[in-house]
Amino acid sequence: MKNIHVNQLGYRTNGIKKAIVPHDDITFEIIRDNVSVFNGKCGEKVFDAASNATVRIADFSEFRECGEFFIKTASGDSYKFTIGENPYAGFRDALLEMFNYQKCGVDLDCGKWSHPACHDSLATVYGTDEKLDVSGGWHDAGDYGRYIVPAAPAVADLLLAFELSPNPSPNLLETVWFEIEWMLKMQCKKTGGVYHKVSCRGFNALDEMPHLEKGELIICPISLTATADFAAITAMASRFYPTKKAELIEAAKRAWEWCEKNLDVPGFKNPPGITTGEYGDKDAKDELFWAACELFNATGNEIYHDYVKSSKIYLGLGWARMGTYGIAAYLMSGVATDYSLAEEMKERLRRECEDITENFIREPYGTSQNGVYGWGSNLGVANNAMTLLLYNCIVEERAYKSIAMEHMHYLLGRNPLSLSYITGFGTNAVKNPHHRPSVSVGEAFPGLVSGGPCAFATSDAAWKKHCEGKPPSMCFVDDKDSYSTNEITIYWNSPVYFVASVLDM
Numbered sequence: 041m042k043n044i045h046v047n048q049l050g051y052r053t054n055g056i057k058k059a060i061v062p063h064d065d066i067t068f069e070i071i072r073d074n075v076s077v078f079n080g081k082c083g084e085k086v087f088d089a090a091s092n093a094t095v096r097i098a099d100f101s102e103f104r105e106c107g108e109f110f111i112k113t114a115s116g117d118s119y120k121f122t123i124g125e126n127p128y129a130g131f132r133d134a135l136l137e138m139f140n141y142q143k144c145g146v147d148l149d150c151g152k153w154s155h156p157a158c159h160d161s162l163a164t165v166y167g168t169d170e171k172l173d174v175s176g177g178w179h180d181a182g183d184y185g186r187y188i189v190p191a192a193p194a195v196a197d198l199l200l201a202f203e204l205s206p207n208p209s210p211n212l213l214e215t216v217w218f219e220i221e222w223m224l225k226m227q228c229k230k231t232g233g234v235y236h237k238v239s240c241r242g243f244n245a246l247d248e249m250p251h252l253e254k255g256e257l258i259i260c261p262i263s264l265t266a267t268a269d270f271a272a273i274t275a276m277a278s279r280f281y282p283t284k285k286a287e288l289i290e291a292a293k294r295a296w297e298w299c300e301k302n303l304d305v306p307g308f309k310n311p312p313g314i315t316t317g318e319y320g321d322k323d324a325k326d327e328l329f330w331a332a333c334e335l336f337n338a339t340g341n342e343i344y345h346d347y348v349k350s351s352k353i354y355l356g357l358g359w360a361r362m363g364t365y366g367i368a369a370y371l372m373s374g375v376a377t378d379y380s381l382a383e384e385m386k387e388r389l390r391r392e393c394e395d396i397t398e399n400f401i402r403e404p405y406g407t408s409q410n411g412v413y414g415w416g417s418n419l420g421v422a423n424n425a426m427t428l429l430l431y432n433c434i435v436e437e438r439a440y441k442s443i444a445m446e447h448m449h450y451l452l453g454r455n456p457l458s459l460s461y462i463t464g465f466g467t468n469a470v471k472n473p474h475h476r477p478s479v480s481v482g483e484a485f486p487g488l489v490s491g492g493p494c495a496f497a498t499s500d501a502a503w504k505k506h507c508e509g510k511p512p513s514m515c516f517v518d519d520k521d522s523y524s525t526n527e528i529t530i531y532w533n534s535p536v537y538f539v540a541s542v543l544d545m
Contacts, residue, residue, distance in 0.1 A: 041458050041468075044068075044098075044111050044118035045405070048453035048466030050127030056442055057101045057123070060404060060454060063094040065113035070103060076112075078103045086404045089411050090513035091456035095404055119458065119467040128545040131465055132209070134487030135537040139198075139215050141477070141485050142530060144186060144222075144250065145175035153477050153485050158250035159184065163238050163257035166311055174238050174259060177222030180317065181529040182475040184250050185239030188226055189308075189319040190359040190531045192269035195219055197357075197426070197534035199280055200368065204433050205541035213280055220277055223270060224291060226259075232294030233262035234270040236308050239316040246520065249480045263308035264299060265319075268327035269362070271295035275334035276369065289338055296335060296344075299328060319359060326354035330366035333373075340375040349381055353388050357423040359531060364389070364427060371434050386435060393431045396424045397443060405455055405513070406446030413512040415524055418461055418492030421447050422535035429542045444539055451489075451536065456513050462536070463488040472520045474527040479520045488528040489536050492516060500524040 044061050051057040061068060063085045070078035080103075082096035098111060104123070111118040121127075141150055145160045162171040177186045178194075198216050202208045226235045240255035275292035278285045307322035321327075329351045336344035348370065354363025367385045370377060399408035408424045409417065425447035428440035453460040453468065460466025463473060464486025471484060478484040494503065495512035502522035507515040516525045 042118055043116040043458075044113060045454045045456065045458045046111060046118045046121050047449040048119045048121055048460050048468065049131065050122030050124065052127065053104050053106060053123055053125055055101070055445065057099070057103065058406070058446075058449070058454070059098040059100070059111050059118060060095050061098050061111075061113050062115050063096055065096060065098075065115055067113070068098045068100075069112045070100060070109050071112050071117075072105075072107050072109045077105065077109070082113075088404050088456070088513075090403070090405075090407075090409065090413065090511060092511035093456065097404055119453065128540070131462075131487075132537065132540040132545055134464060135462070135489070135533055135540060136198075136209055136212060136215060136487075138485070138487045138533050139178055139194075139219070139530060142178040143218060144177050144179050144184070150485070152481050152483065155249050155251045155477075158253065159257060161257060163259045165235070165259045166261055166314070172225070172259060174222065174225045174235075174257075176218065176225065178219050178530050179250065182473065182523065182527045183239075183243050183316065184253055184476065185237060185316045186222065187237040187239075187317055187319050188223060188234055188266035189236070189263075189269055189321065190529065191219055191223060192273045193357065193359050193362065193365070194530040194534040195223075195273050196276060196365050197531070197538045199276060200430075201538040201541035202280065204429075206544050208541065217281065220273070220281075220288075223273065224287075226266075227270065227291055227295065228262060231262070232267075232298040233302070234267040234295055234298075236260045236263040236266045237316070237319070239314075241313055242315045244476070246474070246476055247480050248476060250477065258314060260311060260314060261308075262298075264302060264305045264324040265308060265321045265327050267295045267302075268299050268324050268331045271299065271331040272327065272334045272362070272365065275331065275338040278338045292331075292335055292338065296331060299324075299331070321360055325352070326356060326361055326363045326366075329354045330362045330369070333366035333369040337369045337373040337375065345378070349378060353385055355388060355392050357426055357535065358419055364392075364430065368430050368434070389427075389431050390435070393428055393437070393440060396428060397440075400443055400446070406450045408443075408447070409513075411512060413493040413495045413515065415494050415496065415498075416491045416529070416532060417494060418451060418489060419532050419535065421450060421492070422489075422532070422539060425539045426535045429539060433542070441543065445543055448536075448539060448543070448545070456511075457516060459516070459518070461490045461492055463490070470518050470526065472518050472526065474520055474523045487533070489532040490518075491525055491527050491529070491532060494524045498524040
C-alpha cells in the first residue's frame with residue numbers, strides 16, 4: 041500500500057489538487073518521467089481520528105501542467121495520476137452502464153459477463169397460489185433480489201442527475217425506464233398497494249450466474265414504505281417521460297390512496313421462510329412526505345400540498361431516510377408553492393449542508409463522516425456530496441461544488457488505504473467485490489461502487505479476519521466474501537453517478 045494518497049484518476053488542470061502524506065513529511069515533489077517538476081511544502085499536522093493517524097496535506101493546486109505524474113516525499117510515493125482538462129474520461133459512463141449489467145429477465149450481451157435471460161418465470165404471491173409476471177428490473181446488489189424500497193432512491197438519483205447535469209447522458213432515460221417498467225408490475229392491480237420485493241426464498245451460491253438461480257420466485261407482501269416510495273418515484277418520473285405521464289400519475293395516485301387507507305400498517309418484516317434482503321423501515325413518514333411533494337409537483341393538486349404543509353420536514357437520502365428528495369421536489373416545483381414553507385425547507389437544507397461542511401473541515405481526507413463508518417459508508421460519502429450539490433442547484437452556493445469534488449477524490453483513492461472504491465478506475469482499485477456475476481466470471485465489471493469501510497463487527501468472517509481492531513476508516517477488505525465492506529448496490533452507484541454528472545466528470 042502506498043503511503044501518499046491521491047485521486048488515482050487525477051485532477052482537473054485548474055481544480056483543487058491535494059494529496060495526503062505522513063506527518064513526518066515536510067516537503068513533497070511532483071515527478072514526471074523520473075524528473076522532479078514541482079516542489080512544495082506540506083501543511084500543518086492534522087490528526088485524523090477515523091484512521092487514528094496524524095497526517096499533512098500536500099496542496100499542489102497551483103501546479104497546472106498536464107500529463108501523468110506521481111508525488112514523492114522522504115518517506116514514500118503515490119500511485120500515478122493524471123492532470124488534464126478531463127482526467128475522468130469513461131468514468132461516468134461506466135457508473136451508468138452498471139445498471140445495464142444488473143438487468144434481470146432479458147438476454148444480456150456484455151462480454152464475459154453475458155448470460156441468457158434470468159428470473160423470467162411467473163412469481164408466486166407469498167401465502168397464495170396467485171402467479172404474476174414481475175420480470176425485468178435491476179438486480180439490487182451482490183444478490184439477485186429485486187426490491188422496491190432501494191430501487192426508489194436509485195431511480196431518483198439518476199433522474200435528478202439527468203435534470204441537473206450540465207451535460208446529461210443521452211441514454212440515461214432509456215436505462216432508467218427499464219427499472220420503472222418493472223416497478224409498475226409490482227403494483228397490485230386490485231388495491232393499488234405495491235409489493236415489497238421479489239426474490240427466491242434465500243440467497244443462492246456466490247459463484248452462480250443469475251440464469252442459474254432456479255428457485256421459486258416469491259413476491260413478498262405489500263408494504264407502506266414500498267407503496268409510498270412507488271408513489272413518489274412514479275409521480276417524479278411523469279415529468280421525464282411525457283408519453284407515459286398519464287399512466288405514471290395514475291399509478292402514483294392509486295398508490296397514495298392505498299397509503300392513506302393503511303397508515304397504521306407496521307413496518308415490513310421478512311415473512312417466515314424468506315431470508316433475502318429485508319429493507320425494513322418502521323417509520324414511513326419521510327417516504328410519505330416525499331410522495332406528497334412529488335405528487336404536488338406532478339399534479340398541482342392542493343390535496344397533496346395540504347399534506348406537505350401539515351407534515352414535519354424530513355431530511356435524508358438513501359433508502360432509509362428520504363426527506364431530501366421531497367425537499368428537492370418541492371423547491372424545484374413548477375407549481376406555486378407556499379413561500380414560508382419553501383424558505384423553511386431551504387433553511388433546513390442549509391443547516392444540513394453546514395453540518396456536512398463542519399465535518400469536512402475537520403477531516404483531512406475530504407469526507408464528512410464525523411468518524412462514523414457503518415455498513416455502506418461510501419453511500420454516506422456520496423450522499424453528503426449529493427446533498428451539497430442539490431443545495432447548490434437550488435440556492436447557488438458555489439463553494440459546495442469544490443467540497444463535493446473533495447468527496448470524489450476520497451472515493452477514487454485519496455483515502456487511508458490508497459484504494460479506489462470503484463472497480464476498473466484507478467491503479468489500485470477494488471477487484472473482488474461481493475457480487476455474484478463478478479465472482480462467477482472471476483473479474484469485476486468496471487464501474488461498481490464498493491460499500492467501503494465498516495467499523496461495526498458483523499458475522500462477516502472476512503471482516504473478522506482482516507478488520508477487527510483496526511481504526512474505522514481502515515476496516516475494509518477487498519475480498520469477495522466480505523459482504524459488510526465490499527458488496528455493491530444500485531443505490532450506492534446512483535449517488536456517485538449523480539455527483540459525477542453534476543460535476544460534469
